[in-house]
Amino acid sequence: MVFTTAGLVETLRQPLLEGCSFHASDHAGGEGVTIINRSMAERYRPEGRALGGTVIMSRAPVRVVGIVENVTWFGLSDEVTNDLYLPLVQSPRVAGSSLTLGVRTVGDTDASFVAVREIVRAIEPELSLRYQRSMETMVADVLMPQRLGAALLSVFGLLALVLSAVGIAGVVAYAVSRQARDIGVRVALGATKVSVLTGISRGMVLPVLLGLGVGVLTAHSLSRLVEGFMFGVTATDPLTYGLISLSVLAVAVAATLLPTRRATRVNPVEVLRAD
Structure with a gap:
């Protein structure tokens, strides 16, 4: 229950879904009015006719003149409550009470x-x-735990991505270098550089795609562990999965093409003599 004055919706920029806000004409001797949030409207009037309804307050009926969007008062992780807003001028004053x-x-x-x-x-x-305190300061204080957790997860995630990229690049480059003689033989037999690059890349990228598939499935199954740190985006956000997968795939392709192109430029006779 929130006691407020006229201009609540305008001051807090709280979305007004139906009806109107409080006005200066809502005085102590006038008709009792109230504003409820969407959660309360859906709970007590699920058929969708809460606007204009009546709520009994201290044995006195008050009319619902507006419905506003749900808000959380102490953090994003708080559950949405059924909020009831009443004009301060129509509410009895409580001794020792504080006002915001x-x-x-x-x-x-x-x-x-x-x-x-x-x-x-x-x-x-x-x-x-x-x-x-300003609203920006209050919001920053409330969101501090979530922002700190998100920052730590981002740092660890970026570190894991860099380590995996370095590992993939090293393994793929080493595997391609082991095929230098085969590449020289293919070039000596008349194979074009394009066909050599395509063949080697296909053989190296397919295992990476298999690993990406396993990684995506594993991450999806463990996504619930980080849902508490995420707001406004799901733990199974397809854009995130797509960008990370493309990054790893790009590293694998680059690690394959660079040493393969270098091997195709070497004189096949020199490669065969080296062995």
Whole structure:
């Protein structure tokens, strides 16, 4: 339950799905009104007719005038709750309660804090403000664990990709160098460089494709272990799998073509004499 004033939707930029926000005309003696979030609307009115319905609050009915999108208050990993917004002027004041003042500003944040403190002091000199923070700072504090975890996973993932690329390049280059004599024989018998490159590349890339297939299946089966660190993208994001697979495949192709092209440029007689 959230007690607020007019301008809630505009200040927080909370998407308004249906109806309207609170207005200055919603005074203490007027009709009781409320705004609910989408989760609450779907739970209590699954047929989709929550707007205009009635909610009983302290034995007094209040009318639903708006439905807003769901929000999480303390972090992305929090479960969505059924939120009910009520006008502060229509709600009984509780002694010792604290209020959060949300102000949409333009320009320098520090200057806005000073202006807000001066306005509050002019209205109520004995009212103290505990702390002032911008929305960017609050969001950064809330997302710190997720961002740290994502950064660590990204570093380890990039390191694993680099190590695998170096390993694949080394193994493929060594395997191609072992076939230098065969390449020389093929060139001596009249094989074109294109046919030699195609044949060697096919033999080297196929095992890499097999390894990629096994790796993708393994990563997909273990994707649930990292879902808690991901928001806005699934652990089975096809773009991520595609980019990583193409990177590994490109390394394998480059590691195959470079030594193969070098071997085809060598005089076949010199290669055969070396053995």
